[in-house]
Amino acid sequence: MSTTTVDTPPVARATGGNSRTGDKLFAGAATASGLFVLVLLGAIIVSLFIGALPAFRAFGPFFLVNANWDPVQEIFGAAVPIFGTVVTSVLALLMAVPLAFGIAFFLTELAPAWMRRPVGTAIELLAAVPSIIFGMWGFFVIVPIMGTYIEPPIIDLLDGVPLLGTLFSGAPFGTGIFTAALILALMVIPFIAATMRDVFLTVPAVYKESAYGLGCTTWEVMRSIVIPFTRVSVVGGIMLGLGRALGETMAVTFVIGNTNRITGSLFGPGNTIASIVALEFPESPAGSLKLSSLLALGFILFAISFIVLAISRFLLKPKAAA
Amino acid sequence: MSATLTITRDRRVAEMLSRRRQRSNAVVKTLCLIATLIGLAFLVSILLTLVLRGAGAIALSTFTHVTKAPGSGGGLLNAIIGSLIQTVVGTAIGTPIGLLAGTYLAEYASGSRLGDVIRFVSDILLSAPSILIGLFVYQLMVAPAGGFSGIAGCVALAVIVIPIVVRTTEDMLRLIPVSLREAAVALGAPKWKSITLICYRAARDGIATGVLLAVARIAGETAPLLFTSLGNLNWSLDLTQPMSSLPVTIYQYAGSAFDDWVQLAWAGALIITMGVLAINVVARLVLRPRS
Numbered sequence: 001m002s003t004t005t006v007d008t009p010p011v012a013r014a015t016g017g018n019s020r021t022g023d024k025l026f027a028g029a030a031t032a033s034g035l036f037v038l039v040l041l042g043a044i045i046v047s048l049f050i051g052a053l054p055a056f057r058a059f060g061p062f063f064l065v066n067a068n069w070d071p072v073q074e075i076f077g078a079a080v081p082i083f084g085t086v087v088t089s090v091l092a093l094l095m096a097v098p099l100a101f102g103i104a105f106f107l108t109e110l111a112p113a114w115m116r117r118p119v120g121t122a123i124e125l126l127a128a129v130p131s132i133i134f135g136m137w138g139f140f141v142i143v144p145i146m147g148t149y150i151e152p153p154i155i156d157l158l159d160g161v162p163l164l165g166t167l168f169s170g171a172p173f174g175t176g177i178f179t180a181a182l183i184l185a186l187m188v189i190p191f192i193a194a195t196m197r198d199v200f201l202t203v204p205a206v207y208k209e210s211a212y213g214l215g216c217t218t219w220e221v222m223r224s225i226v227i228p229f230t231r232v233s234v235v236g237g238i239m240l241g242l243g244r245a246l247g248e249t250m251a252v253t254f255v256i257g258n259t260n261r262i263t264g265s266l267f268g269p270g271n272t273i274a275s276i277v278a279l280e281f282p283e284s285p286a287g288s289l290k291l292s293s294l295l296a297l298g299f300i301l302f303a304i305s306f307i308v309l310a311i312s313r314f315l316l317k318p319k320a321a322a
Numbered sequence: 323m324s325a326t327l328t329i330t331r332d333r334r335v336a337e338m339l340s341r342r343r344q345r346s347n348a349v350v351k352t353l354c355l356i357a358t359l360i361g362l363a364f365l366v367s368i369l370l371t372l373v374l375r376g377a378g379a380i381a382l383s384t385f386t387h388v389t390k391a392p393g394s395g396g397g398l399l400n401a402i403i404g405s406l407i408q409t410v411v412g413t414a415i416g417t418p419i420g421l422l423a424g425t426y427l428a429e430y431a432s433g434s435r436l437g438d439v440i441r442f443v444s445d446i447l448l449s450a451p452s453i454l455i456g457l458f459v460y461q462l463m464v465a466p467a468g469g470f471s472g473i474a475g476c477v478a479l480a481v482i483v484i485p486i487v488v489r490t491t492e493d494m495l496r497l498i499p500v501s502l503r504e505a506a507v508a509l510g511a512p513k514w515k516s517i518t519l520i521c522y523r524a525a526r527d528g529i530a531t532g533v534l535l536a537v538a539r540i541a542g543e544t545a546p547l548l549f550t551s552l553g554n555l556n557w558s559l560d561l562t563q564p565m566s567s568l569p570v571t572i573y574q575y576a577g578s579a580f581d582d583w584v585q586l587a588w589a590g591a592l593i594i595t596m597g598v599l600a601i602n603v604v605a606r607l608v609l610r611p612r613s
Contacts, residue, residue: 022514023513023514026514026517026518027513030422030423030425030426031430032422033418033419033420033426034422034430034436037440038440038443041446041447044450044455044458047457047461051461099357100357101357103357106355106358107358110351111358121603122362123358124602125599125602125603126365128539128598128602129368130542130543130544130569131542131544131545132542132569133372133595134368136572136576136588137367137368137372140375217344219350219351220347247453248451249453274453274545281549282548286465286468302450305450306446309445309449309450313445
């Protein structure tokens with residue numbers, strides 16, 4: 001093989017050699033960057049876990065169900081923030097999904113063509129507003145409205161009703177779990193609406209036209225053709241929104257009231273994993289058990305988000321590939 | 323006789339059914355319109371609040387003075403410059419890595435197992451809570467170095483930039499027609515030249531959009547900076563020292579009890595939101611297909 005008899009001109013040999021080196025270098029750099037992304041995620045998991053180890057060692061599995069957060073006695077538990085994270089996120093989805101569906105339906109089927117792009121862009125811009133702005137706006141605009149006009153009448157109305165009376169009881173501070181969920185809902189609406197709009201647009205026009213040809217109304221086409229066709233992806237989009245809501249920090253920190261207590265009332269204050277980490281971190285010296293407990297909370301949040309996002313991707317994938 | 327009766331009854335039933343269907347259609351359409359109006363109303367409310375409270379708070383001193391103790395007329399100069407530095411450096415670190423990784427996924431890893439895994443991991447990073455990226459960089463850089471630093475903030479922001487650029491680069495490269503690559507190969511161009519000189523050039527607008535959106539995203543990030551660059555009330559351009567940033571300053575000032583600090587927070591909020599939204603609008607105009 002080494003005794004090549006083909007007489008290649010020196011110039012061609014030179015460029016050939018050059019390009020082979022260039023190809024190798026470039027392919028190497030690209031592959032290394034790809035692997036770097038992989039290592040990055042691994043490093044995030046490992047570094048959070050290492051930081052969390054002292055807390056896991058000190059508290060064991062009890063960490064997950066302990067509702068105490070007592071810096072004086074150095075007893076820390078994750079139950080309240082986990083509860084707050086899940087409740088605010090699920091509540092946010094309950095509010096966001098119908099609105100996002102309405103927006104996506106409006107943008108794909110109802111709005112006149114000239115209106116779709118500007119309205120769609122405006123909704124996407126809502127997603128671009130930094131979360132700290134949502135927090136400030138929520139704190140200075142929404143909290144007073146909730147505390148003055150929304151919460152008192154609801155509390156009065158449901159007073160004495162079993163279950164509902166408890167769920168909506170307490171003092172109308174304006175801040176709390178419910179307000180946090182409302183702000184979260186606003187923040188995830190654009191993500192869910194954009195995903196829904198994109199998957200609605202993947203429905204072949206022939207299907208819809210056939211249904212219209214049979215005399216279906218727009219809503220009937222939506223209900224019997226578009227939704228069944230896109231069901232899996234729609235759930236994937238909702239999970240994507242859930243993933244966003246779980247880890248949202250700044251907006252929640254402003255409006256949730258930041259109390260490490262589980263109250264039966266949705267108007268009561270609470271906290272989430274992200275909000276307690278953001279608030280308590282400045283008072284946690286390096287190497288302390290408190291800091292380790294915060295990192296453990298971060299690790300738990302990562303695990304929850306990872307599962308939700310993986311499910312979302314799994315559900316969104318088949319349609320994207322087809 | 324009975325036949326005519328049946329027909330009229332059938333028609334009545336059909337008309338009733340039709341009316342009911344039209345009615346539910348109209349109800350759903352109205353609800354969807356209301357949902358869209360609610361979404362837009364919130365956007366308008368946020369923007370109006372920012373303009374009404376922020377515009378009055380912005381003065382020349384906002385841009386010429388650094389943050390000072392409450393009541394002594396400070397500005398936001400160090401926060402603005404700090405944000406600019408960290409955003410630019412973060413983008414500069416993250417973009418090449420993201421660009422190359424996206425190139426790997428589109429050009430080298432089609433159908434490969436490793437490519438699928440990296441794509442999955444990148445998508446997870448894309449939606450991972452940014453506060454965790456702050457904790458990660460704290461563990462990686464701040465804790466070992468024994469202090470908060472501007473460069474740690476830059477790295478945290480770079481980690482957020484990477485998956486955004488990976489996604490857009492891969493998507494854009496996949497849109498390039500095969501014939502363009504084949505033309506390059508037919509001219510004897512090696513693969514790396516066909517990618518860098520042909521494909522990147524053809525995908526330039528799309529990739530630029532991705533980078534712009536990444537800039538807009540990190541410019542407003544607060545949570546990762548709390549644990550990395552921390553914030554600094556004094557003037558400092560030293561990347562090894564804690565560095566001020568607009569979002570963190572807004573966070574500290576908005577929750578304070580001093581009226582002039584809250585005013586400055588509104589001014590900062592207006593500046594950052596307008597900047598971020600302007601970048602988004604520009605990015606969308608770039609992406610718009612040229613006629």
